[in-house]
Amino acid sequence: MPSRSSARLAALTVAAVCSAASTVVLTSPAHADAVRVHDIQGTTRISPFAGQKVTDVPGIVTATRTYGSAKGFWLQDPTPDADPATSEGVFVFTSSTPKVAVGDAVTVTGTVTEYVPGGTSSGNQSLTEITKPTVTTVSTGNAVPAPVVVDEDTVPDAYTPAGDPATGNSVNGLPLAPSAYALDRYESLEGMNVQVADARVVTATDPHSELWVTVKPWENRNRRGGTVYGSYDAQNTGRLQIQSLGPVADFPKANVGDTLAGPTTGPLDFNQYGGYTLVARDLGTLKNGGLERETTRKQSRRELAVATYNVENLDPSDSTFDRHAAAIVHHLQSPDIVSLEEIQDNNGATNDTTVDASQTVTKLIDAIVAAGGPRYDWRSVDPVDDQDGGEPGGNIRQVFLFNPERVSFTDRAGGDSTTAVGVTEAHGKARLTVSPGRIAPADTAWKNSRKPLAGEFVFRGKTVFVIANHFNSKGGDQGLTSQYQPPARSSETQRHAQATAVNAFVKDILSVQKNADVIALGDINDFEFSGTTKILEGGGALWSAIKSLPKSERYTYDYQGNQQVLDQILISPAIRRGGDFAYDSVHINAEFHDQISDHDPQVLRFRP
Known part of the structure; x- marks a missing residue:
């Protein structure tokens, strides 16, 4: 940088x-x-x-x-x-x-x-x-110019003009139209004393003592107090970042749905971590909105519960194992299969040749047992050292946890970091050549990125194929407040290639057994309306189950005041056609200042 x-x-x-x-x-x-x-x-x-x-x-x-x-x-x-x-x-x-x-x-x-x-x-x-x-x-001692009130009446509903094609779609040279566009309105107040009043928190306080509010109380509001990002054309114009010019220790520890009651006043700044920011000289008083962590319902005896959970760079030195275990046991109700993302190796970010993660996983399993949950078994494939991206030295990977009292894992030897899993036919049914195995690990789509982990499970005599994913991050994309409008999303190129590879693998299974139960899940790092998701779903191979929820409830992550989908569970036609499935995004992290991960987990329950 x-x-x-x-x-x-x-x-x-x-x-x-x-x-x-x-x-x-x-x-x-x-x-x-x-x-x-x-x-x-x-x-x-x-x-x-x-x-x-x-x-x-x-x-x-x-x-x-x-x-x-x-x-x-x-x-x-x-x-x-x-x-x-x-x-x-x-x-x-x-x-x-x-x-x-x-x-x-x-x-x-x-x-x-x-x-x-x-x-x-x-x-x-x-x-x-x-x-x-x-x-x-x-x-000295002069009166400070009265603050300009920023509210729903003064911020336009349109977000930004399109940039000038002659300058690479930059808006820099365009005359400001503060009555027409939100970004122009904010730019016309750059450096000025401004004020928001009784502003609802839409992204919780982060470790850097920042939070986000909205000045538009009803803009894409959901029942828990956040603001939902539902399309590339719905940027949510009322979002504004709040920092403080005072001591960090005094900054409010706010959750989504809380309110900064009264006036918050200070200059309007612009920074690289969120764009336009009110740097408060005077902060409103935190009013608790009463937000509580969600708990999903327990699966029935005949339902298979499959979950995905990004545990954010978990390694043995972390202090969050008990809280992650409590989340899995009490809030997720001990799913039968859990796809974990961001499990690090046994020494975490120490950048040596260690790739084994058995200590990390075992510590989590032991904590789950201590929390009253089942003793999960697990499967994974160690990556090649420093080849899967993430925190240097951490060697993050996906891991399957499964409850052996409810589900069995079909082991087929030969799966390793460089061997590609394939699909064969046996007695008219699809089966994996190796289990667990990685999808096309040599494909350039997975360069410096996590390779998908495929596994074959059996529940009540029925085979279920599960593919655990952690796609390329959005790092490098231009922000919503970029000078280039629309902003470039350069990271999509790799995710599109990754989605193409996973979609092709799912089609290989369905070509052998069209009624196969296939689940592709994990941290897709892209929205349910994105091109990445469309490619994953392509040809009817998969469907993102979060779209079974009302639009106001479709989110797993909260970023810069926008609640959005990054984690998904996609299902094959046999699961969707059955209609007997339930999907839940379980909000335990993303909306809270004391989160143990920046992602919310999701659970799918269905009868194979």
Whole structure:
């Protein structure tokens, strides 16, 4: 990741190029009567003064940031112009602790810079700043400009304009239309003192003391208080990240559905971890919404319960085994088969040649027994060292847990990290050539990614094929607030190839036995409406069972205020046609600040 200084240099270069056509060329240093904050901000995302020196820009200090690598203060002009597209606030980057206080009237001389959080390769929008400043205090104790209220009446329903094809779909050069588009509205307030009131939390407090609220109480709301992301065209315009300028220890520990009661006020910033962010000088009071963890129902004697659960880089050194065990036993009701994702090897992130994960799995099984659950048996295939992605040295893989009192595993020798599982016919029925086995491990679709684990189970005399997946992550995709609209989703390319491989394998089973019970499940890292899912389902081979739920209940993950589907259980036609199945996304993690994984588990119950 580029350093702040290198990113600034790169951003400056890009800004100069992007704004060349509209750059104001100054023959002498700008003066206060000629250049004010709204002139610097301009009517597009790139300042017309980018790369130039401005002199004696006046304003009132509305907030200071004295921590981290982005020390500085926010300056706001108390005398706005009449153009709603031009912000009256700007961040002054001092690099060291600023020597001004809130309420100081100052003048600033410095260089206007377009800083791109995360570096230009991230595709992020830039933040207009004044850098290398010389600050003169004119007076102290002045009133801070009244905050601009951000609410459902002031934020448009449309999210963003389409970018200009001539600039790679960048929106940087487009005139801001704050009454038409939400992102334009937020950009027109960049650096200004803003306020939200009685805002509902839609992503819980994370370890970095950040949370997300919505300023639109009814926008795609679900019954548990979140905001559901249901399509690429429903970005949820009311989402806003909240940070604090105060001590981290005082930041509220909020869950989804809680409320920041009263006003939350501070400057509107832009960062690489979520885009537009209200950095609160004053935080609302946390009001508990009473959210509780869900518990699914117990499967009947004749129902097979199959679950998927991403346990987030679990290794023997973690302190979460008891809580994971309690989740499996009490909230998931001890499913017959559990596909675990992100099981690490026996020494976790220590990057040596260790790939065995028996200590990790055994510790979890023992914890499940201690929690009152069954003593699960397990199957997996160790990966080749450092070839499956994830945390370096961790060697994450999928693991099958199964309750031997309810289900048996059909073992066929020969499955290893490099041997591909195949499908054969025996007495008119499909069978795997190896079990457990990995699907096409040499295929480039799985480069630096987890290979699917296939296994053959028997429940009440009926064979069930289960494929445990953990597809390529969304890392590298441009964010929803990217300067490029629509944002590029580069990670899809590999997931599409992975979905193609899994779909082909399922079709191999169904070509031998069209009524076979096949389940493909796991962390698909993509939405139920995505191209990845369509490829997985292709030709009617599979169907994502989360689509049996109402749209407002389709989520397994909560990211930047959007509750969304990343984990799925897909079923073959025989299971779906039977109609006697039940799917449940069991919300125990994603909505809570004290989560043990960032994913919620899911359970499918059916009668083979």
